[in-house]
Amino acid sequence: MTIDELDTPCLLIDLDRLESNIATWQARVTAAGSTLRPHIKTHKSPLIARRQMEAGAVGITAAKLSEAEVFVDAGITDVFVAYPIMGPLKWRHAAALAQRCRLIVGVDSVVGARGLSAAAVAAGSRILVRVEIEAGLGRSGVTAERAAALCDEVGRLPGLELEGIFAYRSTFFPGAAQLSAAQAAADEGRMLVAIAEALRAAGHPITSVSAGSTPTALGAAAVPGVTEVRPGTYVFGDAMMATLGALRHDDIALSILCTVVSRPATDRATIDGGSKTFGGDIPPAMVGLPGYACAMRGDAWLERMSEEHGVVRLGPGTDPAPGARLAFAPIHVCTTVNLSDVLVGVRGDVVAQCFPVAARGKRE
Amino acid sequence: MTIDELDTPCLLIDLDRLESNIATWQARVTAAGSTLRPHIKTHKSPLIARRQMEAGAVGITAAKLSEAEVFVDAGITDVFVAYPIMGPLKWRHAAALAQRCRLIVGVDSVVGARGLSAAAVAAGSRILVRVEIEAGLGRSGVTAERAAALCDEVGRLPGLELEGIFAYRSTFFPGAAQLSAAQAAADEGRMLVAIAEALRAAGHPITSVSAGSTPTALGAAAVPGVTEVRPGTYVFGDAMMATLGALRHDDIALSILCTVVSRPATDRATIDGGSKTFGGDIPPAMVGLPGYACAMRGDAWLERMSEEHGVVRLGPGTDPAPGARLAFAPIHVCTTVNLSDVLVGVRGDVVAQCFPVAARGKRE
Numbered sequence: 001m002t003i004d005e006l007d008t009p010c011l012l013i014d015l016d017r018l019e020s021n022i023a024t025w026q027a028r029v030t031a032a033g034s035t036l037r038p039h040i041k042t043h044k045s046p047l048i049a050r051r052q053m054e055a056g057a058v059g060i061t062a063a064k065l066s067e068a069e070v071f072v073d074a075g076i077t078d079v080f081v082a083y084p085i086m087g088p089l090k091w092r093h094a095a096a097l098a099q100r101c102r103l104i105v106g107v108d109s110v111v112g113a114r115g116l117s118a119a120a121v122a123a124g125s126r127i128l129v130r131v132e133i134e135a136g137l138g139r140s141g142v143t144a145e146r147a148a149a150l151c152d153e154v155g156r157l158p159g160l161e162l163e164g165i166f167a168y169r170s171t172f173f174p175g176a177a178q179l180s181a182a183q184a185a186a187d188e189g190r191m192l193v194a195i196a197e198a199l200r201a202a203g204h205p206i207t208s209v210s211a212g213s214t215p216t217a218l219g220a221a222a223v224p225g226v227t228e229v230r231p232g233t234y235v236f237g238d239a240m241m242a243t244l245g246a247l248r249h250d251d252i253a254l255s256i257l258c259t260v261v262s263r264p265a266t267d268r269a270t271i272d273g274g275s276k277t278f279g280g281d282i283p284p285a286m287v288g289l290p291g292y293a294c295a296m297r298g299d300a301w302l303e304r305m306s307e308e309h310g311v312v313r314l315g316p317g318t319d320p321a322p323g324a325r326l327a328f329a330p331i332h333v334c335t336t337v338n339l340s341d342v343l344v345g346v347r348g349d350v351v352a353q354c355f356p357v358a359a360r361g362k363r364e
Numbered sequence: 365m366t367i368d369e370l371d372t373p374c375l376l377i378d379l380d381r382l383e384s385n386i387a388t389w390q391a392r393v394t395a396a397g398s399t400l401r402p403h404i405k406t407h408k409s410p411l412i413a414r415r416q417m418e419a420g421a422v423g424i425t426a427a428k429l430s431e432a433e434v435f436v437d438a439g440i441t442d443v444f445v446a447y448p449i450m451g452p453l454k455w456r457h458a459a460a461l462a463q464r465c466r467l468i469v470g471v472d473s474v475v476g477a478r479g480l481s482a483a484a485v486a487a488g489s490r491i492l493v494r495v496e497i498e499a500g501l502g503r504s505g506v507t508a509e510r511a512a513a514l515c516d517e518v519g520r521l522p523g524l525e526l527e528g529i530f531a532y533r534s535t536f537f538p539g540a541a542q543l544s545a546a547q548a549a550a551d552e553g554r555m556l557v558a559i560a561e562a563l564r565a566a567g568h569p570i571t572s573v574s575a576g577s578t579p580t581a582l583g584a585a586a587v588p589g590v591t592e593v594r595p596g597t598y599v600f601g602d603a604m605m606a607t608l609g610a611l612r613h614d615d616i617a618l619s620i621l622c623t624v625v626s627r628p629a630t631d632r633a634t635i636d637g638g639s640k641t642f643g644g645d646i647p648p649a650m651v652g653l654p655g656y657a658c659a660m661r662g663d664a665w666l667e668r669m670s671e672e673h674g675v676v677r678l679g680p681g682t683d684p685a686p687g688a689r690l691a692f693a694p695i696h697v698c699t700t701v702n703l704s705d706v707l708v709g710v711r712g713d714v715v716a717q718c719f720p721v722a723a724r725g726k727r728e
Binding site (some may be wrong): 005007008009010041063064066083084086087089090093108109111112115134137138139140141170259260261262263264265268270272273275276277279280281283304305306307308309311321322323325334335338339340341360361363364 | 369371372373374405427428430447448450451453454457472473475476479498501502503504505534623624625626627628629632634636637639640641643644645647668669670671672673675685686687689698699702703704705725727728
C-alpha cells in the first residue's frame with residue numbers, strides 16, 4: 001500500500017526519522033550523564049514506547065492514570081504519572097495500578113498525600129511519590145520552602161515511599177518574556193538539585209531529580225545532580241520545536257497529509273484539515289510562527305482554521321490544484337496526535353506499519 | 365449512579381435542557397416558515413440525532429463523509445454533507461454512501477463536480493448536489509457570478525442532480541468587525557434567495573436554499589425563500605453562544621465536570637482539564653470572554669490551559685478545596701465534544717443515559 005491509497009486527513013510517521021530521533025536523543029541524554037523517561041503524551045502509542053524502552057529509556061512518563069494504564073496493559077512496568085493525583089476515585093485507581101507496575105506519582109499537597117496513603121493502605125499497595133516543585137508556571141507544585149514539610153508528611157504516611165522530586169518548566173511563561181531553552185534548562189536543573197540537596201540534608205531519601213521537556217531536556221540532563229529527563233515531543237518534533245532549535249525541520253517525523261478542496265484565491269488553498277485535525281492550542285504568534293502548520297515541502301503555511309477547513313497561504317511557486325495533496329508539520333504535535341485514532345508509519349511513499357493511538361482521549 | 369461516582373474530567377448533559385433546546389428550536393424554525401436540518405458535528409451522537417428527527421428535523425447536516433456514515437449506519441436516511449467533496453477516494457465514498465441514503469453533497473468547483481459524476485456513474489448511484497456560495501469566509505464556495513456556470517456544469521453531468529444552494533456565514537469575519545447575528549442572518553438569507561431566484565430564472569431547479577448556524581439560524585429562517593437552516597450548537601449551547609445572545613446561560617446543557625487538583629494561589633485553582641479536554645480553538649479575546657470556560661455555578665473562569673492542567677481564576681466567594689469538583693461551560697462546545705468518547709446524560713445529580721460520541725474523530 002502506498003500513501004496515495006490513504007484517505008485524508010491522515011497522520012504520517014516517517015519511520016527513518018522516528019528511529020533516528022529515538023536513538024539520537026537516548027544517546028545524548030546518556031552522554032550527558034542522565035536517564036531518559038520519555039513522556040508518552042506525544043505519541044500515546046505503546047508500540048512507540050516499546051521502541052523507546054528498547055533504546056534505553058528507564059520507563060515512561062504519563063500525565064494521567066488512565067493514560068498510564070494503557071501502557072501498563074501493554075507491558076510497560078515502570079511508570080511515572082507526573083501529575084497531582086487528587087480525589088478518592090483517583091487515589092483508588094493509583095493504588096490498583098501500583099499492584100501492576102512500579103508506579104510513581106506526583107504529589108503537591110498534604111490532602112493529596114493523605115488520600116493516596118489511605119487508598120494504598122486499603123489496597124495493600126506501595127506507591128512511590130515524587131513531590132512536585134513549582135517552577136514558575138503557577139499551576140501545580142510546591143515552593144522550595146514548603147517542599148520539606150510535604151516530604152516530612154509523605155515520609156510519615158504508610159503505603160507511600162518518597163522517591164524524589166520533579167518539576168516542569170516551560171520556556172514560555174505566561175506574561176513574561178520567553179527564556180532561551182538553555183537558560184530555562186539550567187535554571188530548572190540547578191533549582192531542583194539545590195532543593196534535593198537541602199532535602200537530603202534534612203534526612204529525606206531523594207533518589208530521583210527529574211526535569212526537562214524537549215526544549216530543555218538536554219540542558220537539564222547536563223546539570224550535575226539531575227538524574228532523569230522527561231522529553232516527549234522529541235520523537236516526532238514539530239514546527240514549535242524546530243523554531244526553538246530543539247530539533248531541525250528535517251528531523252520532523254510526523255506530518256498531516258491533507259487534500260486541497262478549494263482554491264479561494266491565487267495565494268490561498270483550502271485543505272480538508274482544520275482545528276479538528278491539527279488542534280490549535282498554541283497561538284502561532286506566541287511562538288513567533290506565521291501559522292498553525294507549515295508544509296513539509298514548498299512554501300505554504302496553515303494560517304486560519306475552522307473545524308474542518310484549513311486556509312493555507314501559498315508562497316510563490318506553490319500552486320496546488322484542487323485534489324492535490326500536501327503534508328504539513330503541526331505547530332504542536334501532541335495535540336494533533338490526540339485527535340487521531342491511528343498514525344501511519346511510512347518509508348518513502350510505502351505504508352510500513354500502523355500505530356494505534358491507544359491512549360487517545362485518556363485524561364482521567 | 366450519581367455524578368459523584370463519575371471520574372473526571374467528564375462531560376455531562378443536562379437532559380431537561382437538551383430536550384427543551386431541541387423542542388424550542390424546532391418550534392421556532394417551523395414558526396418562521398423554514399425547515400431544520402441540524403448539524404450533527406456538535407454532538408456526533410446518533411442517539412441525539414434521533415431525538416432531533418423525532419422533534420421534526422428533515423434530516424441531518426454533517427461536515428465529512430465519514431462523519432455522515434456513522435449516522436447512516438444508525439438509520440438516518442437524509443443526509444447533507446456541507447463540504448466540497450474532493451479527490452477520487454472521497455468521490456467513490458460519496459457514490460457508495462448515496463446507495464444507502466438520500467445523500468446531498470456540496471460542490472464548489474468543476475473538477476469536484478466532474479469527479480463526483482464519474483464516481484456516481486461507475487457505482488450506478490445518483491447524488492444530489494448543492495452548490496456552495498461563498499459568503500465572506502474566504503475558504504470555500506463560489507461567487508454569485510460563477511454560480512450559474514457551475515450549475516450549468518452540474519446539470520449536464522450524469523449521476524448528479526442539482527438540488528439547491530447553500531452557504532455558511534460566520535458572525536466572525538477574519539479581519540473585519542463582528543457583525544450582529546441579526547445582520548449576518550439577514551445578509552446571508554437575502555443573498556442566497558437572490559442567487560436562487562437568478563438561477564431559477566436561468567432554468568436551474570433550485571429546490572433548497574440552505575443557510576444559518578446557531579447565531580444566525582432563526583434570523584435566516586425568517587427570510588422568505590430560505591427553505592432550511594443548519595444550526596448545530598443550539599442542542600447544547602456554550603459560552604460563546606450565550607455571549608452572542610443565541611441562547612441564555614441557563615439553556616447551556618453541556619458542562620465539563622472537573623476536579624480541583626491544586627490551589628496555586630488564593631484566587632486560582634488548577635483543575636484536571638486542559639486543552640485536551642476543553643479544546644481551545646476559539647481565543648477568548650476573539651469573542652470578548654475572559655476565559656475558555658465559565659463555571660456553571662459561582663464566579664470562576666478557566667483562564668489558561670496546558671494539555672492536562674486548567675488554571676481557573678476564582679472570583680470573590682469561590683474557594684474550592686483541593687478535591688472539590690466544579691462544572692464548566694466551554695467556550696466552543698463542538699470542539700470539546702470531539703475530544704470525548706462519551707457524554708453522560710443526567711437529571712439533577714442522577715446519571716440517566718450515556719451517549720457514545722460515535723462520530724468522534726471522523727474527519728475523512
